[in-house]
Each structure stands twice: as structure tokens, then as C-alpha cells.
Amino acid sequence: MKTLVIGTGGREHALALALSLDPAVEEVHAAPGNPGIAAVATLHDVDPMDGAAVAALATSLGADLVVVGPEAPLVAGVADAVRDAGVAVFGPSRAAARLEGSKAFSKEVMAAAGVPTAGSRTCATPDEVAAALDAYGPPYVVKDDALAAGKGVVVTGDRAEALAHAAGCDRVVVEEFLDGPEFSLFVVCDGTVGRPLLPAQDFKRIFDGGRGPNTGGMGSYAPLAWLPDGIVEAVMADVVAPTLAEMQQRGAPFVGCLYVGLALTAAGPKVIEFNCRFGDPDVQPVLALLTSPLGTLLRAAADGDLASAPAPTFAAGAAVSVVMASAGYPEGSRSGDVIVGTETLAVETDVDVIHAGTARTTDGLVTAGGRVLAVRAVGGDVADARAKAYEGVSSIGFAGAQWRRDIAAEPLGIVEGAESRG
Numbered sequence: 001m002k003t004l005v006i007g008t009g010g011r012e013h014a015l016a017l018a019l020s021l022d023p024a025v026e027e028v029h030a031a032p033g034n035p036g037i038a039a040v041a042t043l044h045d046v047d048p049m050d051g052a053a054v055a056a057l058a059t060s061l062g063a064d065l066v067v068v069g070p071e072a073p074l075v076a077g078v079a080d081a082v083r084d085a086g087v088a089v090f091g092p093s094r095a096a097a098r099l100e101g102s103k104a105f106s107k108e109v110m111a112a113a114g115v116p117t118a119g120s121r122t123c124a125t126p127d128e129v130a131a132a133l134d135a136y137g138p139p140y141v142v143k144d145d146a147l148a149a150g151k152g153v154v155v156t157g158d159r160a161e162a163l164a165h166a167a168g169c170d171r172v173v174v175e176e177f178l179d180g181p182e183f184s185l186f187v188v189c190d191g192t193v194g195r196p197l198l199p200a201q202d203f204k205r206i207f208d209g210g211r212g213p214n215t216g217g218m219g220s221y222a223p224l225a226w227l228p229d230g231i232v233e234a235v236m237a238d239v240v241a242p243t244l245a246e247m248q249q250r251g252a253p254f255v256g257c258l259y260v261g262l263a264l265t266a267a268g269p270k271v272i273e274f275n276c277r278f279g280d281p282d283v284q285p286v287l288a289l290l291t292s293p294l295g296t297l298l299r300a301a302a303d304g305d306l307a308s309a310p311a312p313t314f315a316a317g318a319a320v321s322v323v324m325a326s327a328g329y330p331e332g333s334r335s336g337d338v339i340v341g342t343e344t345l346a347v348e349t350d351v352d353v354i355h356a357g358t359a360r361t362t363d364g365l366v367t368a369g370g371r372v373l374a375v376r377a378v379g380g381d382v383a384d385a386r387a388k389a390y391e392g393v394s395s396i397g398f399a400g401a402q403w404r405r406d407i408a409a410e411p412l413g414i415v416e417g418a419e420s421r422g
Contacts, residue, residue, distance in 0.1 A: 001022075001024050001025050001064040001065060001295055001299065002025075002026060002027045002029070002061060002062040002063045002064050002065075003019050003025055003027070003028050003029065003063065003064065003065045003066075003067060003295055004026065004029045004030070004031065004058050004061060004065070004066045004190055005019065005029070005031075005033075005037070005041065005067050005069060005249070006030075006031055006036070006048045006068045006069055006072045006073060006190060007030075007033075007048055007069030007073075008032055008034050008048070008068075008069070008080065008356075008388065009034070009069070009070065009280055009356045009357075009371075009373065010073070010284060010323075010354045010356035010373070010374050011069050011070070011277070011278050011280035011283060012033070012034075012037060012069040012076065012336050012395070013036045013037050013209050013281070013282075013290075013354045013355050013356070014280075014283060014284045014376075015067060015069060015278065015283075015287070015294070015353055015361070016028050016030055016033075016037045016040050016041045016285045017287070017352075017358055018042055018060075018287045018290060018292055018294040019067070019202050020040040021082060021293075022292075022294055022295035022296060023242075023293065024293055024294035024295055025293075025295040027042070027061075028040055028041040028042070028165070029041055029042045029043075029044060029053065029057075029061055029063065030042070030043055030044070030052040030387050031043070031045070031046035031048060031057055032045055032047075032048065033238065033292055034223070034285075034355045034356065034357075034358055034359075035355055035359065035360045035365060036353065036354065036355025036358065036360050036373075036377060037355065039132075040242075044057055044167070045212065045286055045344075047237060048068075048070065048072075048073045048078065049072060049073055049076055049083030050078075051073075051076070051077055051078040051080065051082070051088050052169050053083055053224040054066070054081060055081045055082045055084070055085035055087065056080055057087075057088075058085065058087045059085055059086075059087065059418050060201075063087055063088075064087075064088060064299070064322050064398075065088050065089070065090060065092070065295065065298060065299045066079075066082045066087055066088070066089040066091075066114050067089075067090045067298060068082070068089065068090070068091035068093065068188075068277075069277060069278070070277065071100050071101070071147055071275065071276055072109065072227045073145060073235050073275050073286075073421040074090075074092055074094075074097040074256070074277060075092050075094065075097045075098070075100065075101035075147060075376060077093070077097075077277070078091070079091035079093055079094075079097075079238065080093050080094055081203050084091075088249045088299060088303060089091075089123040089303045090111070090255070090257075090298040090299075091226075091276075091277070092255055092256040092276050093252060093254070093255070093329060094115075094249055095250075095251070095252035096252040096253065096254045096255070096256070096276065097262075097276040098252075099247075099261075099274040099275075099276050100147070100260070100271065100274060100276040100277070101146070101147060101174045101275075102145055102146070103143050103144075103145050103273065103274075104122040104145050104171065104173055104273050106273065107120050107173060109243060109246050109247065109250075109274075110243070110271060110274075111226045111244035112240055112246050113237065113243050113245065113246040114250075114270070115239050115242060115243060115265075115271055116238060116239070116268065116270045116271065116274070117270050117272075118139060118175040118177070119136065119175065119176045119251065120139070120172050120173050120174065120175040120176070120177045121135070121173070121291055122145065122171065122172075122173050123171065123172050123174055123314075124170075124171045124371055126163070126166070126167065129142070129162075129163060129166040129172060129387055130414055131173060132161065133159060133162055133163070133174060134151060135262075136174065136176040136177070137173065138156075138157045138159070138160060138177075138178045139155055139157050140154070140155070140156055140157070140158075140161075140162035140174070140177075140267070141153070141154075141174065141175040141176070141177050142154045142165050142166050142172050142174055143172060143173045143175065143273075144165075144169040144172055144176075145169065145170070145171040145172055145173055146169070146170070146171075148177060149159060150231070151285050152169075152214075152299035152314055153214055154214075156270065161322035161404070162174075167421060169249070170264040173267070176343040178263035178265055178270050178272060179265060179266070180263040180264040180265040180266070181201070181226070181242050181261070181263070181264050182200060182201065182261065182262065182263050182272065183199050183200065183201045183224055183227060183262055183264065184200050184201065184220075184230065184259060184260070184261055184262070184279055184282045185199050185230070185235055185237070185259075185260045185262065185284070186257050186258075186259055186260075186278055186279065186282075186283055186286060187199070187240050187257065187258045187259075188255050188257060188261060188297055188298065188306065188312070189240075189244060189256060189258050189301060189306075190255055190257060190301040190303070190304045190305065190306040190307075190336075191244070191247075191248065191253030191255045191304055192244060192248065192253070192304070192306075192307075193244075193255060193306040193307050193310070194236060194241070194244060194253065194258065194306075195297070195301075195306055195312060195347050196232050196235075196236055197283075197290070197310055197312055197314075198222045198223050198286045198289060198296050198314055199222065199223065199224050199231070199409075200219045200220050200221065200222035200230075200279075200282040200283070200286050201220060201221060201222075201282070202218075202219065202220040202227070202279065202281060202282035202284055202350065203217065203219045203396075203404060203406070204217055204218070204221065205218070206218065206330055206404075207404070207408045208346070208405055209406065212220055213331070214328055214330070214368075215325070215329065215330045215371070216280065216330075216371055217279070217280060217281045217282060217371070218281075218323045218325070218371075218403065218404045218407065219281060219320070219321055219322045219323050219324065219374070219403075219404055219407030219408070220279075220281045220282040220285055220320070220321050220407070220408075221264045221285050221318060221319065221320040221382055221385070221407065222282075222285040222286050222289060222318065222319055223314075223318060223319070223406035225339065225382070228264075231264070231269055232264060234268065235269055235270060235303060237245060238269075239260055239363055240258060240260065241270075241272055243258070243274070244257075244258075246345075249279075250331065254276075255301060255302065255359045256274075256276060256301070257276070257277050257278045257279060258274060258275065258276070259274065259275035259279050260278070260280065261275065262274045262276060274312065276343055279353070280356070281321045281323055281374050284319075284321040284354055284374060284376050285318070285319030285378075285385075286314075286322060288316055288319040288321075288376055288378050289314045289315045289317070289318075289319050289378065290312060290313075290315075291313045291314055291315050292310060292311075292312045292313040296309070296311060296414065297312055298400050303410065309359070315378070316386075317378055317379055317380050317381060317385070318378070318380075318382040318384070318385045319376060319377065319378045319379075320356065320374070320376070320377055320379075320382065320385040320386045320388075320407060320408045321374045321389065321403075321407075322374060322375050322389045322390060322392075322403055322404070322407050323356075323371050323372075323373070323374045323403060324371075324372050324373055324375070324393060324396060324398075324400050324401050325370055325371050325372060325401070325403065326357065326367045326369065326370055326372050326375070326398075326402075327399065327400025327401075327402070328370075328400070329370040329371065329402065330370060331340040332370075333367075333369055333370035334394075334399075334400055335357075335366070335367055335368050335369070336361075336366050336367065336368075336373070336398060337360075337396070337399040338356065338363050338364055338365070338368040338396045338398060338399075339364070339365045339366060339367060339372070339396065339398040340396070340397050340398070341362075341395045341396035341397055342365060342373070342396055343376070344395050345392050345396075347397065347418075348380050348392070349387050349392075350377055350379065350385075350388055351375065351376070351377045351392045352371070352375075352377075353373055353392070353396070353413070354373060354374040354375075354376050354377055355373050356369060356371045356372060356373055357369020357370060357371055357372045358372060358373060360373060366398075367398055371391070372398065373396070375390075375392035375396065376389065377389035377392060377395045382408050385408075386407070386408045386409070389404075
């Protein structure tokens with residue numbers, strides 16, 4: 001099987017690595033990729049937002065499966081262009097990707113499907129926002145009704161801050177705050193059937209203790225020993241199954257990864273948000289523990305044949321990813337800083353480096369984005385994997401590097417403030 005991964009970030013690097021380990025996958029290609037992906041895949045200089053160009057590349061390669069990684073191409077309809085060219089693709093259509101592209105649409109689907117979630121109001125004027133804030137009270141949750149690269153949410157006790165965030169958006173969704181630790185569940189879907197992967201937890205804010213502005217994610221770990229038995233089964237029955245049925249009824253069957261962001265409240269798990277792709281970095285530890293073939297699973301989903309495919313399996317132990325970000329992130333980022341130390345981890349069997357915002361120049365490997373890379377480690381348990389990951393972080397350096405010191409630390413869940421999602 002020839003596979004083509006679309007995207008440039010850490011998620012795509014982790015996917016390419018996992019696909020390369022599938023015995024059924026003979027070739028891995030990526031467009032446009034990054035220096036880390038280049039170690040396991042052939043790179044192609046194609047704009048991931050150009051559906052016609054992606055479809056043409058897939059056809060020219062004779063690709064058996066295209067995996068569209070990021071949300072922006074999916075919302076733009078790139079998966080539709082690939083399907084129209086007759087190539088199997090793992091990734092939802094433009095219509096189905098609205099589950100992430102519009103939070104208002106997502107809440108509408110949840111309401112119709114009876115999915116347990118936070119109460120909300122969609123607001124287009126300052127008066128509507130003010131009324132919604134008053135109705136739900138603090139902590140205030142305000143979400144931009146658009147793609148925001150994981151940074152479109154404000155959770156705050158400061159009403160003025162909530163109003164200011166809303167003022168900078170065309171339309172927002174104001175929600176009640178869901179109190180409880182957050183976790184992510186990635187579900188591989190074929191439009192009718194869903195297959196869950198391991199739950200994971202990520203850390204969204206830039207500073208230790210859940211302080212500072214939201215980021216795309218500063219680290220993650222799996223599995224979650226604190227998650228009660230039966231939670232995954234409950235989410236599949238109460239959230240995933242009715243959502244897939246509702247999307248089918250709307251004529252937009254969901255084929256791809258349904259990313260369910262949840263809060264474990266006193267009343268049980270409730271949905272914070274849906275995304276239409278694998279999360280980054282939270283899927284990194286999940287894929288590190290995957291023991292069954294990824295390409296075979298994703299191809300079955302693309303073919304609408306998950307019911308006959310074996311359920312995914314995972315190794316014992318745990319995995320942790322710690323993101324290293326560039327100077328100025330998340331408000332901005334600095335590029336061109338030389339990265340040293342990644343080569344020392346190449347010989348480690350339990351630790352690897354997942355590239356995101358990196359580039360190759362005459363100076364060597366340099367920073368080229370906000371979240372530069374992640375150090376990922378597997379171990380006998382979370383403590384072991386965490387120690388290995390941070391040891392790896394200590395061996396890598398670049399000017400202005402910043403990372404959180406509390407990824408996967410006790411207490412698990414919210415340490416101080418609210419870890420919030422975009």
C-alpha cells in the first residue's frame with residue numbers, strides 16, 4: 001500500500017512514523033512534510049490547501065490511501081477533491097468537517113443528537129455576548145466560531161477579558177463552564193462505525209499550572225490511569241454513535257478521525273468540542289503505544305469497512321510527549337534559530353523527536369514555527385516515560401526555547417486555572 005500524508009506538523013510526523021511501521025505499507029509519501037518526516041517518507045512540494053494539486057499528486061503516485069492531517073485543508077474540502085479523483089482518503093468531507101470549522105454547527109449537531117455537552121448560546125452582537133455571559137456566569141467560556149489553530153478559546157473569571165475576546169471575533173459561542181479534568185478520545189470513523197483509540201490528556205496553556213494564553217498544545221500523555229472504567233464505552237454509546245447517525249441523516253457522513261474533547265464532570269463525561277482530525281500533540285503518545293497496523297485501520301475506514309477490521313491494540317506502559325516552542329510563542333514565533341541535540345536521540349529506542357516547526361538550511365536544522373518539536377518517550381508507566389521525555393528535552397537546545405515542566409505531573413488534570421481548548 002502506498003500512502004500519502006498531507007501536512008507539515010508534529011501530527012503528520014507521528015502519523016508518517018506509525019504508517020511506516022505497518023507491514024502492509026510499502027511506501028510513505030508526504031506533502032509538503034518537514035525534516036523529520038523526510039526520514040521516513042518521500043517529500044513533495046505541494047500546497048496542502050490546494051485540493052486539485054493534492055489529488056493530482058495522489059494520482060501520479062498511484063497512492064492507495066491519502067491521510068489529510070490538518071483541519072484547514074479538511075474544512076476547505078481537500079478530502080473531497082481526492083475522493084472525486086477516485087483515491088481512497090482518510091479525512092472528512094467539507095460538509096462533515098464543519099464539526100470543527102463551526103462551533104455553532106457542532107453545538108447544533110450535538111443538540112440534535114442528544115449528546116451531553118455544555119449549555120451554550122451563539123452570539124453575533126456585543127449585547128448577545130453580554131447577556132450570555134450573565135446567563136452562564138464565571139468562569140466565562142468564549143469560543144471563536146471559526147478555525148483558530150487551537151487558540152480560539154478564552155476561559156476566564158474576568159468579564160472584561162471575555163468581552164474583549166468576543167469583540168475580536170465575527171461570531172462566538174458562549175458556553176457554561178464544565179468543571180472536571182479534560183481528556184481527548186480519538187475515534188477512527190467510516191461514516192457508520194467508530195473505533196476508539198486510547199484516551200489521552202494534553203496541556204493547552206503556555207505556562208506551568210495551566211497559566212498564560214492558549215497554545216496549540218504543549219505536551220500530552222497516555223494512557224489515563226485516573227479515568228474510571230467504562231468511560232470510553234459510555235462516550236462511544238452516548239456521544240460517538242448518535243453523532244455519526246446525525247451526520248448520516250444530514251447527508252454528511254463522517255469519515256476520518258472524530259476528535260472528542262471531553263470534561264469528566266460530576267455528572268459524567270460531557271463534550272467540550274469536536275475536532276475533525278487527530279490532535280497534536282495528544283495523538284503522539286497514543287500512536288507511540290499502537291501495536292496494530294495503522295495504515296490497514298485507516299484504509300478500512302476510508303473504504304467504509306471498519307466493521308470487518310480488527311480493533312486497534314496498544315502496548316502496555318505509557319508514553320509522554322513534551323513540546324519545545326520557539327521564543328515569543330504563542331503570540332508569535334521566531335525562526336532561524338539553530339537546533340542542536342536532536343541527533344543524540346536518534347539512537348534511543350524509547351525516545352524520539354517529533355518535528356513540527358523545523359527546517360533544513362545551510363546552518364543545519366533550525367526553528368521554523370511556534371511549536372518547534374516534541375520529545376516523545378515510552379516507558380513502563382507514566383512516571384518512567386515522563387522522566388525519559390524530560391531527559392531528552394534536556395539534551396536539545398535552541399535560542400529562546402520554552403517548554404512546560406509539568407506535563408503528565410501529579411496532580412493529573414487541572415493544576416491551577418483552567419486548561420482550555422480551541
